[in-house]
Amino acid sequence: MKEGFDTTDCFLVDGKLALPYTYFAGRVGSKFLTTIRDEKKIMGIKCNKCNKVFVPPRQTCDVCMEDIRDNWVDVQNTGKVTNFTVVRYDDKHLPKKAPYVLAMIQLDGADTPLVHVVEGIDLDKAKIGMKVQAVFAKETTNTILDIDHFAPA
Amino acid sequence: MGNRVAICAMAQVKNEPNVWYQRFQGMLLDCLEPILQQTGVTYDTDKGIRNIVTCSDDVFDARTISDNGMTDVVGAHFRGEEKTAQDGLNGLGYAMACILSGHDDVVLFMGHCKESQTESRNMSTNLAYDPFFCRPVGMDFLNVNAFQARAYMEKAGVTDEHLAEVVVRSRENAAMNPFARESGKVTKEDVLNSPFLADPIRELHAYPVTDWAVGMLLCCEERVKEFTDNPVWITGFGNCMDRYFVGDRDLTSNFSLKKACEKAYGMAGIKDPKSDVDVIELSDAYAHQLPMLAEGIGLAGEGQGGKWIESGGPAKANVNLSGGMLNGNPIMLGGVARAVEGYIQLRGEAGDRQVDGAKRALAHGTTGGACQHQTVLILEK
Numbered sequence: 377m378k379e380g381f382d383t384t385d386c387f388l389v390d391g392k393l394a395l396p397y398t399y400f401a402g403r404v405g406s407k408f409l410t411t412i413r414d415e416k417k418i419m420g421i422k423c424n425k426c427n428k429v430f431v432p433p434r435q436t437c438d439v440c441m442e443d444i445r446d447n448w449v450d451v452q453n454t455g456k457v458t459n460f461t462v463v464r465y466d467d468k469h470l471p472k473k474a475p476y477v478l479a480m481i482q483l484d485g486a487d488t489p490l491v492h493v494v495e496g497i498d499l500d501k502a503k504i505g506m507k508v509q510a511v512f513a514k515e516t517t518n519t520i521l522d523i524d525h526f527a528p529a
Numbered sequence: 530m531g532n533r534v535a536i537c538a539m540a541q542v543k544n545e546p547n548v549w550y551q552r553f554q555g556m557l558l559d560c561l562e563p564i565l566q567q568t569g570v571t572y573d574t575d576k577g578i579r580n581i582v583t584c585s586d587d588v589f590d591a592r593t594i595s596d597n598g599m600t601d602v603v604g605a606h607f608r609g610e611e612k613t614a615q616d617g618l619n620g621l622g623y624a625m626a627c628i629l630s631g632h633d634d635v636v637l638f639m640g641h642c643k644e645s646q647t648e649s650r651n652m653s654t655n656l657a658y659d660p661f662f663c664r665p666v667g668m669d670f671l672n673v674n675a676f677q678a679r680a681y682m683e684k685a686g687v688t689d690e691h692l693a694e695v696v697v698r699s700r701e702n703a704a705m706n707p708f709a710r711e712s713g714k715v716t717k718e719d720v721l722n723s724p725f726l727a728d729p730i731r732e733l734h735a736y737p738v739t740d741w742a743v744g745m746l747l748c749c750e751e752r753v754k755e756f757t758d759n760p761v762w763i764t765g766f767g768n769c770m771d772r773y774f775v776g777d778r779d780l781t782s783n784f785s786l787k788k789a790c791e792k793a794y795g796m797a798g799i800k801d802p803k804s805d806v807d808v809i810e811l812s813d814a815y816a817h818q819l820p821m822l823a824e825g826i827g828l829a830g831e832g833q834g835g836k837w838i839e840s841g842g843p844a845k846a847n848v849n850l851s852g853g854m855l856n857g858n859p860i861m862l863g864g865v866a867r868a869v870e871g872y873i874q875l876r877g878e879a880g881d882r883q884v885d886g887a888k889r890a891l892a893h894g895t896t897g898g899a900c901q902h903q904t905v906l907i908l909e910k
């Protein structure tokens with residue numbers, strides 16, 4: 377509190393910014409998400425110039441500036457953890473109840489790790505290099521959470 | 530037309546945990562009025578303030594076009610008003626460009642952020658990510674910075690003990706800064722025992738929720754004497770954006786900071802920051818970022834952050850004598866708070882924490898998860 381500040385007639389009004397939206401995911405994003413939803417398959421996009429496979433996919437390689445939107449490749453539903461944290465706070469934007477592991481996961485066949493949740497392990501057993509595998513959601517939410525989480529492979 | 534830009538005046542309110550009893554407009558007015566009084570600057574459309582650069586964030590203000598809410602307060606009617614919606618240090622760089630390009634002689638910079646207004650800072654930063662791949666998995670600046678912390682600590686031999694030292698020193702320095710948030714001194718044990726938020730980041734490794742407002746008046750070289758006898762010159766500026774997806778980036782390489790430094794050092798003629806800069810202020814929102822950013826600006830060797838802390842590097846190079854961001858400045862204004870400390874030090878007004886004979890300062894700001902966007906500003910006496 378600022379020293380000597382007169383708080384007479386100071387009143388807090390509750391408010392909220394909440395507005396449901398629909399966002400077009402782009403053709404590339406759309407195909408990526410609907411393939412996960414409908415085929416339980418994760419795809420990446422390969423740049424034929426630098427040979428990198430990007431997950432999440434994108435339509436231009438930012439290094440080569442090549443249009444790569446049609447170069448879809450299948451990547452595996454398995455991969456390894458390249459980095460992780462244990463989320464120990466609860467909040468409304470988080471998909472799971474704390475504590476849980478949030479990890480960077482490099483899928484087999486991909487060059488860029490994807491961020492997702494890892495479940496089914498003791499929190500103190502999480503480690504870099506750990507093999508994991510996608511567990512698909514039983515019911516779709518039409519989001520990346522159609523991969524519900526990753527579990528030890 | 531001179532080729533330098535001066536900061537002629539600065540006014541700030543104290544950094545506070547929760548200024549619930551004052552609207553941000555009132556906080557800004559508390560900064561603007563002293564600037565008008567100190568300098569005698571007017572809103573005359575020929576000779577006075579014709580352009581105003583503001584810094585604010587729609588999500589933290591809970592309104593669209595957040596600068597709209599302060600147009601009246603900063604006197605922006607019938608003149609230019611432009612908003613920086615990221616670290617305000619970029620707004621200072623932009624104000625500098627307005628003057629160097631010859632478009633303006635005098636530019637007012639005003640920034641505010643009340644982090645306390647939102648129920649959750651992490652919910653707010655979750656919105657910085659796309660709604661397709663990143664928001665749904667709950668990414669926010671805290672858990673993304675935790676990825677960076679883990680990778681950096683491994684790379685640079687930085688331990689939990691080192692981080693505790695960084696926090697203790699931040700709080701000690703802040704205690705000597707009358708405008709710093711009163712976050713309180715802590716011991717190493719306090720830090721080491723503070724609970725994890727997102728491993729390896731502990732509660733006391735993270736900057737606390739803070740409200741703040743600040744203003745500065747900038748002017749071209751040839752008119753500086755109209756406003757002050759003690760100007761501080763902006764002599765270098767650079768910024769750079771790293772890639773968006775964290776999986777595409779090397780989170781510990783300081784890629785964008787090195788690029789920003791190249792530009793700023795080149796402009797200011799800095800060869801070696803170790804010998805050429807007297808005061809260094811880094812936006813260490815999280816404790817591990819202090820040594821990491823020190824590497825990025827060339828103060829510590831690559832991967833030597835742990836050793837740098839052990840050898841007393843932060844104190845030797847006058848790093849974050851303000852207390853740093855770690856003690857508490859709001860997001861959006863971390864970099865501006867760094868420039869404020871540089872300004873105060875170069876004017877010789879830093880009291881107990883004054884660096885004798887300080888001639889040049891470096892201020893650093895960052896925006897985005899894991900320091901995606903980096904900004905460096907060089908100030909000289």
Ligand SMILES: [Zn+2]
Pocket residue numbers: 423424425426427428437438439440441442
């Ligand atoms: Zn490529």
